[in-house]
Amino acid sequence: AQSVTQPDIHITVSEGASLELRCNYSYGATPYLFWYVQSPGQGLQLLLKYFSGDTLVQGIKGFEAEFKRSQSSFNLRKPSVHWSDAAEYFCAVANNAGNMLTFGGGTRLMVKP
C-alpha cells in the first residue's frame, strides 16, 4: 500500500530565510506526487505536482520541489519565505488508477518576523 511521511510536524523559520519541507513516500511504481497548501480555515490549494520528466518541479508562489527516486523523497523548497507562507503543507501520492490520493500528516509552517 502507498504511504507518505512528513517527518516534521511543525517548522518555524524567520521571514526571508530559506525553507525545506520533507516528504518521503512509499510506492511500488513510478509515483505521481503533489504538494498542497492549506491556510487556516481554508481548503487545500495545489502548489505543484510531479508526473514525469524533469525531477525539479516549479510551482506557484515561488515554491519548487525535487523528486529523488533513490531517496524516495519529494521535498518542497522556497529560497525566501514570506509571512504569508505560514500555513499547513501536505504532500500526497496518487495510486495507479488515479482515483485515490494518499496524504502525509502535514507540516505546519510558522514564520517569525
Place this chain on the structure above:
Amino acid sequence: DAGITQSPRHKVTETGTPVTLRCHQTENHRYMYWYRQDPGHGLRLIHYSYGVKDTDKGEVSDGYSVSRSKTEDFLLTLESATSSQTSVYFCAISESLGRNTDTQYFGPGTRLTVL
C-alpha cells in the same frame, strides 16, 4: 478557484442522529471525492464518485454513505453519527482520472462536531 461549495460549513449534532453534507460544483467535472481531515492524519478518502450514480469506497468508508443523482451534487451521509466522526470534511473534484492529468481541487470544508 474551482467552483466548489460545501454546506453547511459548520454543524454540531448529537450522537445517533443522521447528518448529510452537501458538495456542489459548477465545473461540470466528472469525478468527486469526500475526505476527512484529522490532526496528524492529513486527509483520508471516504468515498468517491466517477459519474452520476457511480460511487466507490475509499480508505475510511465505514459509517458513511454517499449519493450522486446529478453531476453537480455529491452528498455524504452519516446514518447515525458518532463522536469519532467529529472532523473536518472536504469535498474535491477532478476532471479526469488518469494519473498523468488528474488534479484534485478542494472545497472550503465542513467542520462537523458530534457531541
